[in-house]
Structure formats: structure tokens, C-alpha cells
Amino acid sequence: DTGVSQDPRHKITKRGQNVTFRCDPISEHNRLYWYRQTLGQGPEFLTYFQNEAQLEKSRLLSDRFSAERPKGSFSTLEIQRTEQGDSAMYLCASSRDGSSYNEQFFGPGTRLTVL
Amino acid sequence: GQNIDQPTEMTATEGAIVQINCTYQTSGFNGLFWYQQHAGEAPTFLSYNVLDGLEEKGRFSSFLSRSKGYSYLLLKELQMKDSASYLCAVRRNSSYKLIFGSGTRLLVRP
Numbered sequence: 001d002t003g004v005s006q007d008p009r010h011k012i013t014k015r016g017q018n019v020t021f022r023c024d025p026i027s028e029h030n031r032l033y034w035y036r037q038t039l040g041q042g043p044e045f046l047t048y049f050q051n052e053a054q055l056e057k058s059r060l061l062s063d064r065f066s067a068e069r070p071k072g073s074f075s076t077l078e079i080q081r082t083e084q085g086d087s088a089m090y091l092c093a094s095s096r097d098g099s100s101y102n103e104q105f106f107g108p109g110t111r112l113t114v115l
Numbered sequence: 116g117q118n119i120d121q122p123t124e125m126t127a128t129e130g131a132i133v134q135i136n137c138t139y140q141t142s143g144f145n146g147l148f149w150y151q152q153h154a155g156e157a158p159t160f161l162s163y164n165v166l167d168g169l170e171e172k173g174r175f176s177s178f179l180s181r182s183k184g185y186s187y188l189l190l191k192e193l194q195m196k197d198s199a200s201y202l203c204a205v206r207r208n209s210s211y212k213l214i215f216g217s218g219t220r221l222l223v224r225p
Contacts (some may be wrong), residue, residue: 004157031211042119042202042215043158056210091157095211103148104213106157 002026004107006092012113013082020078021110025094032075033093033104034067043091049075082114119216121203126222127193135188135219137203148213149177149188150202158202162188190221198223 005024013019025032030051035043046065047057051072064082069075079086089111093104118140127133139147146165150158164170164179164186176189188201200220204213 033212035215040217042204042218043213045212045214048210048212050211056212101146101148101160101163102211103160103163105160106150108157 004092004094004105006090006107006110008110009108010111010113012115014115015084016081018078018080019082019112020076021090021092021112022074022076023092023107024074025092026096026105029094029096029105030072031095031097031102031104032069033095034075034077035091035093037089037091037109038087046077046090079112082112084114087112087114119203119205119214121201121216121219123217124220124222126224127190129193129195129223129225131193132189132191133193133221135190135201135203135221137186137188137216139184139186139203139205139216141184141205141207141214143208144181144205145208146206147177147179147186148204148206149175149186150204152200152202152218154199161201193223195223195225197221 007022033048034046037043047067049069052069064080067077089109091109092107095104120138149161152158162177169178174191179186200218202218203216
């Protein structure tokens with residue numbers, strides 16, 4: 001399978017703990033995006049990378065959230081001191097410059113539950 | 116800012132045609148996307164419009180009017196497997212990120 005992959009698929013944690021998610025984009029996709037989705041809502045943009053550079057970060061993203069893409073391939077999203085409001089599906093997507101529409105391909109997501 | 120509106124839910128009958136509308140308000144418009152999302156799964160790309168008019172792709176078509184800030188997704192010959200959420204998203208000139216609406220949950224009944 002050469003699609004976007006995410007790990008883990010599910011994460012249950014206690015409030016106050018730190019969690020880290022990983023995303024592996026489609027090979028040769030230079031752009032990588034993180035979104036968050038809650039039930040009944042569309043995905044909400046968090047941040048995106050072009051190669052290893054983080055080009056944009058949502059103002060909604062608190063200082064507890066940090067993302068990296070150290071070698072321009074996989075990316076990690078870390079949430080420190082988790083809160084119950086962080087419970088959501090975290091989606092990763094990737095796209096490639098030069099494709100017809102620069103459409104984004106989404107991974108299956110990591111579902112986070114904060115108790 | 117940006118504002119994207121879609122109906123929350125729609126119901127249609129197998130074999131019929133359904134039109135899902137999306138209105139948006141944004142500056143620096145640079146394309147509108149439609150995605151399909153089955154429950155518990157990732158969104159999958161359906162269509163893209165950046166110029167006015169209709170884009171047809173099999174049973175699915177998408178229309179855009181930039182002057183009206185309006186798009187619709189047309190699904191023909193509905194099948195049970197088309198029951199899903201349909202997400203409208205816009206892209207702006209200044210960024211590659213997508214700004215999504217809340218999605219329209221479509222239920223196809225026999």
C-alpha cells in the first residue's frame with residue numbers, strides 16, 4: 001500500500017500526559033498537512049510543511065502542540081499535557097507540487113481519547 | 116475570514132439524483148474541492164473546480180460559480196455505497212491548506 005499511513009490508529013491517554021503521533025506521506029509528496037476532526041465537523045487545519053519547513057501553523061494551535069518533519073519525509077505531531085478537549089481524530093494528508101490539482105491525500109487518522 | 120456553509124443532512128433514494136450545495140465567502144479564492152468521507156474513514160478526493168462551470172467525472176459532477184461563491188456536487192444514479200459525508204473545502208492563494216465546511220451527511224435509502 002503506497003497511501004498515507006498514520007500510527008497509532010487509536011490512542012487513549014490520561015489528562016496531563018504527552019502523546020506523539022506519526023505520519024508517513026505518499027512517497028515523493030513534498031507537502032504534508034495535519035488536521036483535526038471532531039464528530040460531525042469537517043477537518044480543521046493545524047499545520048503544514050513543504051519538505052522539512054513548517055510553513056504555516058493555525059492560530060488555534062496552542063503551545064502544547066508541536067510538529068516536526070526533520071528529513072522532509074515522515075512527520076510527528078506531539079501534544080503535551082493533554083486535555084479532554086484534545087480528544088479528536090488527527091488526520092494527516094500529503095500532496096505533490098506539479099500534480100493536476102495539488103489535491104491532498106488523507107491518511108486513516110489517529111483517534112485520540114483523553115480521559 | 117472564511118465561511119463555508121453546507122446542509123447538515125440529506126436523504127435520497129437509490130437510483131435517484133441528489134445535489135449537495137456549498138456556499139463560501141473567502142478572499143483570494145484559489146479552488147474548491149469536494150471530498151467523500153465514509154464513517155470512520157479518511158476523506159477521499161472527488162473533484163476540483165477553480166474556473167466557473169461544470170466538471171463531470173462519471174456519476175459525479177461538480178459546479179462552481181465564483182461570482183456567487185457557490186458550488187454544488189451532483190450525484191447521479193445513487194447507490195447505497197454513496198451514503199457518506201460530503202465535504203466542501205476551499206483553498207486560498209496565500210496557502211495550500213484546505214478550509215473545510217462541516218460536511219453534508221447523505222443517507223441513501225432503498
